[in-house]
Amino acid sequence: MSHADLLSDLNEPQRQAVTHREGPMLILAGAGSGKTRTITYRIAHLIQQDPALAGRILAVTFTNKAAEEMKGRVISLLPPLQASPLVCTFHSFAVRVLRRYAQRVGYRADFTICDTDDQKRVYRTIYREMGLKDKELPARMVRSVISRAKNQGWGPREFLKNARSMDDEDIARVFDHYQRYMQASNAVDFDDLILLTVKLLRQHEDVRFRYSDWFRFLLIDEYQDTNKPQYDLIRNLTELHSNVCAVGDEDQSIYGFRGADINNILRFEKDYPGTRLIKLEQNYRSTQVILDAAGAVVANNLSRKGKTLWTESKGGRKIELFVAPSAKNEAGWVCDKIEECLGWGEEHLAVLYRTNFMSREFEEALRQRRIPYRLVGGVSFYSRKEVKDALAYLRLAINRSDNVSFLRIVNEPARGIGRTTLERLQKIASRRDLNLGEALSLALREHLLPGRAHKALQRFSELMDECESHLDLAFHLCLDKILESSGYRTALREEGTEEADNRLLNLDELINVAREASQRGATMQSFLDEAALRADTDEYDAKAAVTLMTLHNAKGLEFSTIFLVGCEEGLFPHQRAIQENDVEEERRLCYVGLTRAQRKIHLSYSRMRRFFGRDSHESNQPSRFLNELPTELVEAVHSPSWSPGSDHRRDSSFLPSWNEPPVVQRRPQPKAFAGITRNSKKSVQQFLDNLPRTSKPGAQPGQIVKGGTVEHPKYGRGRVLHVQDMGKDSKVTVQFPGLGIKKLIQSYARLRPV
């Protein structure tokens, strides 16, 4: 592509931004104004001007997805390059730097990266060591407080200085213990990655010089989402050349919960004197209706400078709002509409929701109708137990001081190393200031533990030595060997359940991924890093026209039609945000959601929704954001099974008929249930025994129903706890006496009702 071509795709302000030569630049861009396009083109343009610069450009994003997309686009704009620009997330950049210089900040280069799941384990261990009870000091809360403190740049000492309550003192102790534990394990968490990099750059002038000299151009996407450590990182990197280009939109700041500080963008011009400010206000994505709606909602926020987006595509289709009596009905309506859209040949549809758990209802509905979809987020491949276990073996083989991985796999599969043994080992470790691996060798050498435990530990120690010896192999082979010799696979094979089979398949898949990575020339370390930093995106069907994801995940993307579902008070805005008085961020989230749409928005909410497997007893109120939409842009649609009424509690001048009388209350449970506690099995069994076998309305005699009994060829007779319809098959949850609860696919398990 020639130079002129590149620029001819752009409007005037975009062109100015792309061709800006030296010095700091701040691009304030609205939704759909070609923000990403502008920085992508800028990168391409810089390289066109001077190909030698390519490797000295650094572009930082927040998500892997954004980084991948940007990299792909830059490459497509340019002829093949010798050096390519570095496009990556803050975290992967930090890992890159730290792998080289970790020892300067007190870690070894083979440090382990702990994800949230690992972190939880660490807290559990610490709580046990410190004799703390989760009930008295909820670990969840402590984790978030500590993470927030870290993201403010505080260590345990600073935190203690600012302590406000009794709890804070305990938290400071946990904080201190946690950091020391992690350091002893040569492990870092996500927060540490950035913090340590900042510390490194701050304290070591040569390193700072090296990076800030090398990267001549720095570009940061979504600057409004940077938190303090990320800000510090950028400051350090731009010490020599202030060729920094930040792109952001104050209205799209939705990461306050992890410390994103909107002030970073507001003070940019002060931080970098001589900043060139460019505003992109023309929207290329959406219709005027959509922009007006989104603008009207976000206008209710007090803390914003305010801007008006405009578009050349006037008018547009009204927003449709559907009020469903139940979540199932809501999903059904969404599917109807999706089928309609697909019928017209639309290809980019998205169902957006506030919290991940909402995906289930929609997945089920889509699957039943055989509509292919793609789910982004949720439980990813890399966070499955078996995958994490397998990776923990590798990590421990590389980094023998990694206590986190040690604890994860020392008795996985069960090899006779129980709680007591581990507690003793941990005592030895803490008394002599050793990590668990060292404590293990010591205990073996000096026979500190009783015979049986000693033998079990001996075997484990030999196993780890063997694993370490496999490290010379290509790492997919190494992984394969480890899974065999550790007995991990054997244990799963012996289990013989369907779940175990799936786990085995996942392990095969992991080996495939590893093989591909190793053939690409990746090192084992980089393979593990990638796995740790990629906590997202599970793509079930990459070609599917329908995408399901959270609003947060949707940032930066666009779709022709969107469905913003679950617009209920308490869900969106989330209850927590309402309590903590932070509805403005939720509103920005709403803005982000609405502005993803190019042509058409569907909104919906359900008056009834199941939480924790239980129906909400009160009728849900519509989200306040619905009330903030200009009525003339919205067209209300009702469920046929529901007739509109009026609600006297609200001013009916807005939302003409959306506030309807409460749904008929769920009938209180019959008295007969009252004496049955959930777990008193006998009485439940008695109760179930007295139920007619086909207790479900519409069930055929001989059909498998909840509360009935079934026969399984291998496990024998069991009680049906739950039947989930999946179209052709059903997922049946059965309790087999003595075998526990199993989940089976009906046709596969050949269940027979008795």
Added chain:
DNA sequence: TTCAGAAGGATTTTT
């Protein structure tokens, strides 16, 4: 030490 069953608590949002 291990396992099944009982009990109780949990759902923001991302790297």
Added chain:
DNA sequence: TCCTTCTGAA
């Protein structure tokens, strides 16, 4: 409902 933790029996 689903997941983790606790408890007691083998």
